[in-house]
Amino acid sequence: MQAIYYDRATDVAHALRLAQQPGAMFIGGGTNLLDLMKGDVERPQRLVDITHIGGLDHITELPDGGLRIGALVRNSDCANHALVRQRYPLLSQALLAGASPQLRNMATVGGNLLQRTRCPYFTDTAFEHCNKRMPGSGCGARDGYQRMHAILGASEACIAVNPSDMSVALAALEAGVQVAGPRGERRIALADFHRLPGATPQIDTTLLPGEMIVAVDLPASPFARHAHYLKVRDRASYAFALVSVAAGLEMDGDGRTVRQARIALGGVAHKPWRVAAAEAVLVGQPLSDARSRQAAALLVAGAQARDDNRYKIEMAQRAVVRALRNAGESA
Amino acid sequence: MQGESHGSHQTVAIEPGAEHEAHAAAPSAFDGDAQHGSQLTRRGFLQSALAAATLAQAPQALAQPKPAPVAATLAPPDAPPQAVVLNINGQDHRLTLEPRVTLLDALRETLAMNGTKKGCDRGQCGACTVLVNGRRVNSCLTLAVMAEGDRIVTVEGLAHGGQLSPLQTAFIEHDAFQCGYCTPGQLCSATALLDEMRAHSASAATPDVRQQAVAWSDDEIRERMSGNLCRCGAYPNIVSAIRSVAAGKV
Numbered sequence: 001m002q003a004i005y006y007d008r009a010t011d012v013a014h015a016l017r018l019a020q021q022p023g024a025m026f027i028g029g030g031t032n033l034l035d036l037m038k039g040d041v042e043r044p045q046r047l048v049d050i051t052h053i054g055g056l057d058h059i060t061e062l063p064d065g066g067l068r069i070g071a072l073v074r075n076s077d078c079a080n081h082a083l084v085r086q087r088y089p090l091l092s093q094a095l096l097a098g099a100s101p102q103l104r105n106m107a108t109v110g111g112n113l114l115q116r117t118r119c120p121y122f123t124d125t126a127f128e129h130c131n132k133r134m135p136g137s138g139c140g141a142r143d144g145y146q147r148m149h150a151i152l153g154a155s156e157a158c159i160a161v162n163p164s165d166m167s168v169a170l171a172a173l174e175a176g177v178q179v180a181g182p183r184g185e186r187r188i189a190l191a192d193f194h195r196l197p198g199a200t201p202q203i204d205t206t207l208l209p210g211e212m213i214v215a216v217d218l219p220a221s222p223f224a225r226h227a228h229y230l231k232v233r234d235r236a237s238y239a240f241a242l243v244s245v246a247a248g249l250e251m252d253g254d255g256r257t258v259r260q261a262r263i264a265l266g267g268v269a270h271k272p273w274r275v276a277a278a279e280a281v282l283v284g285q286p287l288s289d290a291r292s293r294q295a296a297a298l299l300v301a302g303a304q305a306r307d308d309n310r311y312k313i314e315m316a317q318r319a320v321v322r323a324l325r326n327a328g329e330s331a
Numbered sequence: 332m333q334g335e336s337h338g339s340h341q342t343v344a345i346e347p348g349a350e351h352e353a354h355a356a357a358p359s360a361f362d363g364d365a366q367h368g369s370q371l372t373r374r375g376f377l378q379s380a381l382a383a384a385t386l387a388q389a390p391q392a393l394a395q396p397k398p399a400p401v402a403a404t405l406a407p408p409d410a411p412p413q414a415v416v417l418n419i420n421g422q423d424h425r426l427t428l429e430p431r432v433t434l435l436d437a438l439r440e441t442l443a444m445n446g447t448k449k450g451c452d453r454g455q456c457g458a459c460t461v462l463v464n465g466r467r468v469n470s471c472l473t474l475a476v477m478a479e480g481d482r483i484v485t486v487e488g489l490a491h492g493g494q495l496s497p498l499q500t501a502f503i504e505h506d507a508f509q510c511g512y513c514t515p516g517q518l519c520s521a522t523a524l525l526d527e528m529r530a531h532s533a534s535a536a537t538p539d540v541r542q543q544a545v546a547w548s549d550d551e552i553r554e555r556m557s558g559n560l561c562r563c564g565a566y567p568n569i570v571s572a573i574r575s576v577a578a579g580k581v
Contacts, residue, residue, distance in 0.1 A: 001431050002431075003410045003429060003430075003431055004410055004430050004431050005410045005430065006410070006413075006430030006474070006476050027474075027477070030472055030473065030474065030477070031454055031469075031472050034433075034472045034473075034474070035453050035454055035472060037431075038452065038453060039453075047430070047474075049476075049477055051477065076466075076532070079533065079540075080532045080533060085533065085540045085541055086541055089539075089540045089541050092533060092540040093535070093540060096533060096534055096535045096537075096540070097535050099558075100454075100457065100557055100558025100559075101467060101520070101523070101524070101527070101534075101555055101557075101558050102454075102457060102460055102467050102468050102469045102520065102558045103454060103469065103472075103558065105466045105467060105468050106468050106469065106472065106473070224541070236554075236557075237535065237553075237554050237557035238557040238558060330539070
């Protein structure tokens, strides 16, 4: 790891000023950033420590029945907050499916959103070709080892996936990302927060330079009773998803007919993957595996696989069917 | 890296792990635990033996201690070391550290508190687990400078007045280790696990996160210990040690 300057920000305005310095990056929990710095993948000149800013580590109720989650709330605290467990079990489940207890104690909600979309060709500088790490150098994964890689929304330049479980649940819950920057605050819909790689895979999100996340807002949710986060992975715990599904259902009074559905896929793209038609096909129908399979097919429409990750197309569809079944059964 | 910097008292750091210049306790590599008392420790013995072996092989090199050649060719770091106060096991330690030094390296290399182990150094194995403000974290992914003002507890701080904690005793009774390298991390992690489960925190093994009660099942314990790897495979005994403490205390 190269030498760094260290600044401790006292409030948001201070943090934004400090971030104007050359080569500055914010550091929260540091679980992804320090790991990448140790591998010489990230080389900031200066770290702006935002963990001592007051007021960003709380979860508060919003007037519309939703929640505001401060950017510095640790993943474990968010997962175990009484209101999150009661109203947004999908988010609790997704957070608890990610990383390890130690890392969840460190990682912040804002930092989770900003962890790099990555693959082994990005994280290991021994590989010469990675458009994300060295724009224009090519993609080592495309004709290399792509078992973990994207099947949707990828480009010739990059086929990495974003490994966040939390983001997949936030996509299904239609969260909003509250951002502060030199020109004031703005809100980015979670669906628009992560971007597809196109020709510029080095840019993971639509956050502008100098901006920082201050909160994640959750709208009131009708999906508390019927929600399931399914993560399929190589080990039972502490591994990235091969595919994951965040499924939320709102059922009619009969308990059988779907009133509203949300499905987001993880582990398949540079961002959580949602398809409106896939959700619409479930609405007004009794929940069944056959219907769910139709929804699943719509979700992976246009999927493009390579040799090693072809299995993901079928696995994702089966995972969708199972997640919806589990969501329907939970109450 | 330790051996190479023997005899050098310059604040030239090749990497965070090589930083030895501490204003509180700055053991050089060969002092080992000697400064903590005249008692012969395993670590001190190994280091003396290593020193002797090196001496026998290269008497010229050690006859005139000098900075390691590699250090002399490196430019000094951009960011100078700065004063950092760390509260560890109830005691304040005044150190001078570069901002890039991790809590793990500050503990092991600067303070010679070698109980906390370095495994992967990338947050994957859990050997470096310590408690910060009562919560388990990976000290390898924590910058020491960011931990200023926090209460840090390492494996050295789990016993009180020569009395092992119930968990430490259970690890011995249940034979919950073989080589012991991952054990300090397992102990710190399991100490926090007990607190978390008593507070009814949920895990990925919890059937319904909306229910507040959490069952003390083996599945729950295994899931909650998944951040600590054990290459010897002592997992079944680690689980039974934790379960025995839980059963006695809940």
